[in-house]
Amino acid sequence: MTEDQEQQIRRQNLAFFGAITASVSHELSNVVTIINELSGMLGDMLDATDKGKELDNEKLRRLQQRLANQIPRADGIIKRLNRFAHTSDQPVMAYDANAAIGNLIDLAQRLASLKRVKIEGALCNDVASVEGSPFMMLNAVYLCLKQAIESASEGDTIAVATMCDKTELTISMRSSGGAHDGNELPYESLVSSLVDKLGGTLTLSSSSGESRYAISLPRSARK
Amino acid sequence: MSPLRILVVDDEEELVFTLAERLQFRGFDAVGVSSGAEAIRASDAGEFDVVVLDVKMPGMSGLETMQAIKRSRPVTRIILMTGHGSLQDGEEGLALGAFDYLVKPVNIDMLVAKINAAMGTAG
Secondary structure, three states, X not given: OOHHHHHHHHHXXXXXXXXXXXXXXXXXXXXXXXXXXXXXXXXXXXXXXXXOOOOOHHHHHHHHHHHHHHHHHHHHHHHHHHHHHHHHOOOOEEEXXXXXXXXXXXXXXXXXXXXXXXXXXXXXXXXXXXXXXXXXXXHHHHHHHHHHHHHOOOOOEEEEEEEEOOOEEEEEEEEOOOOOOOOOOOOHHHHHHHHHHOOOEEEEEEEOOEEEEEEEEEOOOOO | OOOOEEEEEOOOHHHHHHHHHHXXXXXXXXXXXXXXHHHHHHHHHOOOOEEEEEOOOXXXXXXXXXXXXXXXXXXXXXXXXXXXXXXXXXXXXXXXXXXXXXXXXXXXXXXXXXXXXXXXXXX
């Protein structure tokens, strides 16, 4: 691998971390905005009672419930970010690729939803233990997802699947937009470099208007 | 004098309906919708004095929605809502004809002040 490619990977790793944390900060900001309005509504109700209006206990209970609903939502967002952040703990580690990819799919849904596109995961049931860098693997998968989202049309679904055998894990993504016509895709060389670094292979293909991305990675013997 | 008609638009339903209710509490005739397409339909169906519009929405963005509303109802005042990381969207909105923008979470008193200012300049 050339120094240029190494540098590209370092830049992309930082860009990937930035893209995910920016997206999560938007999601958390939405929760804070809702809490702001609901607590403001409570204030409005109290102001009204100060002016002699009777306190509506039923409305108060509903408001409390609506506020409480934001707690598991925020908790879920924070847990996803925390799981993602720990994928960069060590350059090489044993990890469950299915759990990491499942988490990435959840994190990438916001990006997809802005284009009214859905990401659906069909991950193998087995614990897919791999030795390597989960962060770089996710970076490669994310770039494929980003490519698929950018070329998808409103209402499309991007399917992500994993298949495992004793020696290899294959992550495949299928999207109805942006059929691969033989020309290099915008993120192709970056994904290729990342997958090379992981000791795997990248295959791009298209048929019947569908694009397919497949990343095959060596799998550790450990389970 | 009839109350000002306000349309609140955001893909977060919990936010949009709460904000509309809080504006009603302050004497406005406010309703909420949760997409750009719904906002355009609502604007075409009834005249709103001010549209309070989120910039980042799935599908049709706030800026696209604003331009569509402005095409059919040029006098409607638009106040955009942006996130902390999207201030440039707010600035872009101003360049495209928004009256003003606010950063979320929105301070209700500031929003009311901007709505009144928007109508003060409406002549």
